[in-house]
Amino acid sequence: MAWNAEDINLSDIQGFWALPWNEREEAFKVLRRDKPVSWHPDAAVEGSAIEFPVGNGYYALTTYRDVQEASRHPEVFLSGPGAVSTLDLPPEMVEYFSGMISTDNPKHARLRRIVSNAFNPRNVRAVEDSIERLADEVLTRAMTSGTGDFITDVAAPFPLEIICQMMGVPASEFDTVLQCSNVILSNGDPDIIPEGTDPVMAFLEAGATLTGIMEELGAYRIDNPIDDITSSLVNAEIESEKLTKQELASFFVLLVTAGNETTRTAIAHALQAFTEHPEQKQRMVQDYDGLAKTGVDEIVRWASPVIWMRRTLASDYELSGVKLSAGDKVLLFYNSANRDESVFENPYTFDVGRTPNDHYGFGAPGPHFCLGAHLARREITVMWRELLARTPNIHATGAPAQLRSSFVNGIKRLPYSF
């Protein structure tokens, strides 16, 4: 398909975001070349009894340079009005569903400090044993009673069980957490929110269910603290004040959703990439330790699991010759920055030895850079090390079912064989 920059509508979830990846890639290539900062209308929320006003649209930043520039200036490009939705939601709803990812300093720094320790490289090394044990359990289950779907057997349960364990969520709740986080990040995909279901109600119910789990866990951990994230959250004090019930719930929703879908997406795209590029898989099989570091970052660049994050301008600013005004919304398209030909040599080549590889899969440098990046890298490294060591012949046997979402580059199903 030959794209014209003027005709590309990035708000068309049913049309544009249902296209195969290669066609979407072509469209972003045209945008980077012809209209690096392009305006798009806001999409209306359809099928819900709750009405949201349709906003004034947003600008899509598609080049590496502009995504970097916006991330470097958080005092102009604010996250507070909402980082994960294009909707102009009421502040209570923004806080409830996205927590610290949608805050700015000084509040952001205070909130981030509470949990940052749990995710620093030293503490991620400390949970290494449980990451390895969970990889072993997940793969043993997959190999003995697998369903033939890589997402169900491997990519979904592994990060889910890790983040749930770090939060102290009991195994009996894993499935509920999985279903709720699917709904919250589904962008209304009809496989996850069936036609006829009110998408906003489904979203609110999923949030309420997760909040219920957090409240029960949290109440217990106030008096029985252990070395898990929930205990540090319920007992944390910011300027001698405890986190409010709402702040606790938001943290929980953010950590379980952010820690889940993204790593799942990266692990799943890796299987697809290794199937399409068997020579790259062979390189990893032959020298996993030598290539793990570059290979895992290439998987994240290739998959770009989070497609965009939003910012809202605090003051006027110019990017790529376009004058943006205070109050304008911009989306930072990480998938497009990660294919920017002015930064990446042969950006459409999957190369497990790619160096340098300063991709923006985890966001661009700035205060909101992914808190879970070390953890995610460890998870992908351990899982693919185990997979390639046990079953070097693993491959996808059919086409991936793409999640119909502009936000998460998800794969819903991927048939596979050892």
Ligand code: HEM
């Ligand atoms: C391959 C896996 C992952 C990818 C691609 C990814 C991607 C991202 C991106 C792009 C951001 C930037 C947000 C922004 O600039 O507004 C982000 C933030 C964040 N990520 Fe990740 N993430 C991954 C794994 C994880 C994991 C395992 C966790 C664990 C809980 C996590 C927790 C977070 C949190 C809490 C934030 C918000 C940080 C803040 O606002 O200060 N992520 N992630």
